[in-house]
Amino acid sequence: MSVNLTISDVRLTPILVADPPLLNTQGVHQPYTPRLIVEVVTADGTTGVGETYGDTKYLELARPFARQLVGRQVTDLNGLFTLAGQVAVADARVDDQVDVGGLRGVQTADKLRLSVVSGFEVACLDALGKALGLPVHALLGGKVRDSVEYSAYLFYKHAGHPAGVASEQDDWGEATDPAGIVAQARLFNERYGFESFKLKGGVYPPEQEIAAVRALAAAFPGKPLRLDPNGAWSVPTSLKVAAELHDVLEYLEDPALGTPAMAEVAASAGVPLATNMCVTTFAEIEEAFRRRAVQVVLSDHHYWGGLRNTQQLAAICRTFDVGVSMHSNTHLGISLAAMTQVASTVPNLHHACDSHYPWQSEDVLTERLTFEDGRVAVTDTPGLGVALDHDRLAALHHRWLDENNAALRDRDDSAAMRVTDPEWTTPSMPRW
Numbered sequence: 001m002s003v004n005l006t007i008s009d010v011r012l013t014p015i016l017v018a019d020p021p022l023l024n025t026q027g028v029h030q031p032y033t034p035r036l037i038v039e040v041v042t043a044d045g046t047t048g049v050g051e052t053y054g055d056t057k058y059l060e061l062a063r064p065f066a067r068q069l070v071g072r073q074v075t076d077l078n079g080l081f082t083l084a085g086q087v088a089v090a091d092a093r094v095d096d097q098v099d100v101g102g103l104r105g106v107q108t109a110d111k112l113r114l115s116v117v118s119g120f121e122v123a124c125l126d127a128l129g130k131a132l133g134l135p136v137h138a139l140l141g142g143k144v145r146d147s148v149e150y151s152a153y154l155f156y157k158h159a160g161h162p163a164g165v166a167s168e169q170d171d172w173g174e175a176t177d178p179a180g181i182v183a184q185a186r187l188f189n190e191r192y193g194f195e196s197f198k199l200k201g202g203v204y205p206p207e208q209e210i211a212a213v214r215a216l217a218a219a220f221p222g223k224p225l226r227l228d229p230n231g232a233w234s235v236p237t238s239l240k241v242a243a244e245l246h247d248v249l250e251y252l253e254d255p256a257l258g259t260p261a262m263a264e265v266a267a268s269a270g271v272p273l274a275t276n277m278c279v280t281t282f283a284e285i286e287e288a289f290r291r292r293a294v295q296v297v298l299s300d301h302h303y304w305g306g307l308r309n310t311q312q313l314a315a316i317c318r319t320f321d322v323g324v325s326m327h328s329n330t331h332l333g334i335s336l337a338a339m340t341q342v343a344s345t346v347p348n349l350h351h352a353c354d355s356h357y358p359w360q361s362e363d364v365l366t367e368r369l370t371f372e373d374g375r376v377a378v379t380d381t382p383g384l385g386v387a388l389d390h391d392r393l394a395a396l397h398h399r400w401l402d403e404n405n406a407a408l409r410d411r412d413d414s415a416a417m418r419v420t421d422p423e424w425t426t427p428s429m430p431r432w
């Protein structure tokens with residue numbers, strides 16, 4: 001059978017997905033969060049799917065980029081980066097501060113472009129895999145494991161979104177103290193079999209978060225634990241927390257903001273440091289590795305520019321004897337499938353990956369991905385091995401189109417916090 005891999009159509013569907021009231025150092029998650037679903041259609045009728053961030057700053061790059069793709073080959077993955085370089089990024093979008101609501105490090109023009117390219121790269125790989133009858137991992141050189149381990153991503157959270165605010169109910173309950181966090185961890189373990197636990201910190205004063213990690217260590221003796229305050233602590237505070245928790249932490253994630261502060265902490269913390277904030281672009285690697293500021297880089301294929309760039313990052317980490325694992329932000333099943341496919345090909349991935357997926361009650365797939373014993377099986381089904389549910393996609397797009405939800409099209413955790421606390425402003429760092 002002959003295949004025609006020329007791209008004949010590209011469909012972009014921004015959606016709003018239900019998100020529980022999860023707390024982080026900047027505020028609280030909105031009731032609905034934006035994502036962008038990318039469909040790439042080839043001349044012979046094969047459709048590949050991808051997913052990435054859906055805020056306006058990404059949509060305004062994705063639209064002109066999509067128009068240029070028609071007529072190109074889905075095999076031309078390198079060409080995606082050349083094309084993206086030609087898409088203009090408004091100066092106002094570039095910021096070397098931490099991305100508000102995203103907590104994903106600097107926001108350079110290139111990083112914005114790469115965050116868009118990743119959705120298209122995944123869609124092209126999915127289409128190519130389907131056309132050739134091969135799973136994505138085969139296109140990436142082949143899997144080295146049959147399942148990928150994920151960790152339970154624990155959050156302090158409210159029981160529900162504020163009364164009177166349109167939202168979906170969740171069944172996780174409230175978690176605002178050590179007992180609540182342990183109860184949440186038990187649910188993660190019972191429902192999905194997770195055996196490794198990460199607590200999103202930077203929400204309460206460090207003593208309270210130390211107590212929560214101690215409670216987790218008592219409830220799950222010997223299990224890998226992580227604490228991630230998203231850079232909310234000073235160097236002395238980071239060192240104090242490290243001294244108190246070094247015996248139970250697998251790693252401490254982004255205790256302080258920026259490579260110089262991380263290097264200072266790393267020099268005497270006695271516990272490895274991980275990051276998805278100070279090394280988020282290739283340009284940041286050299287200084288961070290030279291200064292031994294981080295021991296584990298948490299890749300995120302969305303902002304590193306896709307699955308092949310994630311493999312390149314892993315190879316660089318291996319060369320410098322730095323560990324690698326995966327960061328996540330609110331995402332759906334397409335991204336979990338993409339993360340699982342690439343993670344299966346990375347030989348030096350020795351830590352459970354992060355995933356927000358258990359927090360997402362909604363998806364755009366006909367069948368949700370499942371965790372067994374905290375792992376997602378690596379499928380050999382062609383492409384990503386997932387199918388779009390077009391009715392669900394249309395419903396979530398309809399929510400995005402609804403003018404009552406217009407303010408939610410750009411994720412803003414500080415604004416969501418101000419609904420209940422009008423005095424709230426994004427805290428200046430270090431917070432403690």
Ligand SMILES: O=C([O-])C(=O)C[C@H](O)[C@@H](O)C(=O)[O-]
Nearest residue numbers: 024101102103276328329330
């Ligand atoms: O590991 C991380 O830093 C994250 O997952 C960043 C996210 O924005 C997380 O803080 C969240 O979802 O609130």
Ligand SMILES: [Mg+2]
Nearest residue numbers: 228253254276
């Ligand atoms: Mg982090």
